[in-house]
Amino acid sequence: MTATEPSKAAAMDPAAPATLSIPAALSAPFTEGLRLGVLRYQRCTACGCAQTLVRYACRHCGNEGLAWHDAAGSATVRAVTVVMRAPSDEFRPLAPYTLVLVELDEGPRLMGHAAPGMQIGDRVRAGFFEHRGGRLIRFEAMV
Amino acid sequence: MTSSSPVFLRGAGSTPFGRHEGHSALDLMAAAAQQALASAQLSRGEIDGLLCGYATTMPHLMLSTLFAERFGLQPRYAHAMQLGGATGAAMLMAARELVRSGRCRNVLVVAGENRLTGQSRDSSIQTLAQVGDADFEVPNGASVPAYYALMASEYMHRTGVTSADLAEFAVLMRANAVRNPDAHLRTPITQAEVLASKPIATPLTLLDCCPISDGGMAFVVSADAGRQAAVRMVGAGQAHRHQHLSAMSDVMQCGAGQASQQAFDEAGLTHGDIDYLGIYDSFTITLVMLIEEIGFAPRAGAAARARAGDFSPTGALPLNTHGGLLSFGHCGVAGGMAHAVEAWRQMTGQAGQRQIRPPRRAFVHADGGVMSSHVSLLLSRED
Numbered sequence: 001m002t003a004t005e006p007s008k009a010a011a012m013d014p015a016a017p018a019t020l021s022i023p024a025a026l027s028a029p030f031t032e033g034l035r036l037g038v039l040r041y042q043r044c045t046a047c048g049c050a051q052t053l054v055r056y057a058c059r060h061c062g063n064e065g066l067a068w069h070d071a072a073g074s075a076t077v078r079a080v081t082v083v084m085r086a087p088s089d090e091f092r093p094l095a096p097y098t099l100v101l102v103e104l105d106e107g108p109r110l111m112g113h114a115a116p117g118m119q120i121g122d123r124v125r126a127g128f129f130e131h132r133g134g135r136l137i138r139f140e141a142m143v
Numbered sequence: 144m145t146s147s148s149p150v151f152l153r154g155a156g157s158t159p160f161g162r163h164e165g166h167s168a169l170d171l172m173a174a175a176a177q178q179a180l181a182s183a184q185l186s187r188g189e190i191d192g193l194l195c196g197y198a199t200t201m202p203h204l205m206l207s208t209l210f211a212e213r214f215g216l217q218p219r220y221a222h223a224m225q226l227g228g229a230t231g232a233a234m235l236m237a238a239r240e241l242v243r244s245g246r247c248r249n250v251l252v253v254a255g256e257n258r259l260t261g262q263s264r265d266s267s268i269q270t271l272a273q274v275g276d277a278d279f280e281v282p283n284g285a286s287v288p289a290y291y292a293l294m295a296s297e298y299m300h301r302t303g304v305t306s307a308d309l310a311e312f313a314v315l316m317r318a319n320a321v322r323n324p325d326a327h328l329r330t331p332i333t334q335a336e337v338l339a340s341k342p343i344a345t346p347l348t349l350l351d352c353c354p355i356s357d358g359g360m361a362f363v364v365s366a367d368a369g370r371q372a373a374v375r376m377v378g379a380g381q382a383h384r385h386q387h388l389s390a391m392s393d394v395m396q397c398g399a400g401q402a403s404q405q406a407f408d409e410a411g412l413t414h415g416d417i418d419y420l421g422i423y424d425s426f427t428i429t430l431v432m433l434i435e436e437i438g439f440a441p442r443a444g445a446a447a448r449a450r451a452g453d454f455s456p457t458g459a460l461p462l463n464t465h466g467g468l469l470s471f472g473h474c475g476v477a478g479g480m481a482h483a484v485e486a487w488r489q490m491t492g493q494a495g496q497r498q499i500r501p502p503r504r505a506f507v508h509a510d511g512g513v514m515s516s517h518v519s520l521l522l523s524r525e526d
Contacts, residue, residue, distance in 0.1 A: 054278070079300075082344065088265060089265075097284065113283060
């Protein structure tokens with residue numbers, strides 16, 4: 001995917017208000033990426049800082065130009081838990097399941113599922129799995 | 144009135160925490176508020192400001208004025224506040240500013256929720272999980288215990304804090320709650336029982352987590368001291384560095400140190416001046432991280448101080464003598480206010496059978512979200 005700026009795309013939408021350009025669903029490129037099997041993240045067009053989650057402005061320099069990029073999917077585990085008690089019926093069939101917080105090689109941090117036995121510091125690669133009609137991230141140990 | 148005008152905690156009220164079947168959030172707020180007014184020796188007509196917390200069981204556009212109407216108040220200033228577990232401390236800080244500026248003379252700060260009996264456990268857990276990011280975190284089947292467990296894994300990995308260290312605080316909070324008839328959980332527990340209790344999200348077990356309770360808490364913040372003792376709010380500070388766990392840039396600097404430093408600087412006090420701690424303890428890891436980042440123990444040193452008895456009621460730095468969220472209970476905003484109410488009761492000699500040598504200077508800290516919002520308060524007994 002080429003880098004795009006959603007705010008400019010919204011400004012060109014004839015249905016958008018003339019004086020206020022509001023991008024629809026800030027996180028849409030990320031969730032759309034999940035459907036396509038790609039991890040997307042924002043990077044500041046001014047200072048180059050990679051953003052965790054989604055932002056309206058760069059967390060480092062405040063610049064409002066943030067372009068979406070594809071991540072390679074390789075990452076390092078920063079935190080890990082095995083959820084024994086799922087919070088809802090939707091997830092009870094999966095329990096126990098491993099959740100991790102990783103740092104992508106490009107810089108952003110990301111939460112996802114992971115293969116059992118994951119340790120902090122492990123090198124991992126992102127994969128995906130289907131759950132209840134949605135697609136979730138699952139990190140596997142890098143081989 | 145100038146910005147240096149003293150502001151006092153004039154009176155406080157509370158309900159026991161636990162099950163209050165059939166009582167609404169407003170019922171619990173009213174019970175605590177009624178006691179706070181009596182304690183402050185004020186009539187309803189003398190309350191000119193009202194701040195109230197939110198209740199997940201009673202979402203309302205205007206909870207403060209709904210409460211004012213039912214409770215018989217006509218304040219000149221009112222609103223509700225939403226800052227997760229930090230709401231109670233943040234309301235006290237805001238009430239202090241209202242009094243200090245001369246806008247109000249007596250501000251009622253109140254919170255209550257039937258979080259345990261007003262909804263199903265699944266519903267409560269689902270509601271709370273929404274402090275996570277709706278697109279990046281919640282869809283993974285994450286919950287508040289899972290967020291704190293992830294954070295715990297990183298903090299423990301980096302500092303060497305162990306599960307046995309965390310368990311010390313579950314045991315201490317329970318021992319304190321055993322002495323408090325108003326506490327939700329009062330069966331004594333051992334460290335071995337904490338470690339062997341049902342795992343919720345590793346490394347956290349059931350006894351590393353606070354219960355969900357019903358209850359209410361209230362304070363009157365005033366330009367005038369109460370009859371019991373003059374407990375003055377002498378410093379306050381906040382820090383809000385992230386909302387979501389994924390966006391917490393450094394588990395060693397989550398904002399607690401920054402908030403507490405502002406409070407100490409404003410009060411002209413240092414850690415060594417403090418003789419009571421009221422610190423937020425939604426999970427054992429919360430308490431350990433806050434104590435260590437704020438500087439009441441070195442990194443990985445909080446448990447050693449607990450084992451030495453320093454945080455016990457008879458120690459140098461008594462901690463959450465009411466039993467904390469871990470055992471007194473957690474009903475939302477009021478749960479986070481209970482630490483301040485207990486500090487005030489101990490300072491004014493009103494803690495009943497669990498009264499310690501009345502502290503002179505108390506440090507209170509609350510966090511909301513996943514160590515997201517931090518509020519520190521410094522209380523001083525001026526007599």
